[in-house]
Amino acid sequence: MAARLLELKRLLKPTGSIYLHCDPTMSHFLRPVMGAVLGKQVFRNEIVWCYRK
Numbered sequence: 186m187a188a189r190l191l192e193l194k195r196l197l198k199p200t201g202s203i204y205l206h207c208d209p210t211m212s213h214f215l216r217p218v219m220g221a222v223l224g225k226q227v228f229r230n231e232i233v234w235c236y237r238k
Contacts, residue, residue: 186215190222204232 193203203223207215212231220228 187218187222190219194223 190203197203203219205215205219216228216231
């Protein structure tokens with residue numbers, strides 16, 4: 186995943202955004218990877234999906 190994020194960062198415009206859609210069980214593993222690759226200062230928010238049953 187880190188290699189893919191590095192390539193996305195290389196291709197991304199300075200005004201661009203990256204949305205990472207993942208399983209809730211993986212978000213705590215991927216967030217530090219994104220912070221290391223993209224920088225912690227660029228993190229804006231986490232979007233949480235809520236479904237009615």
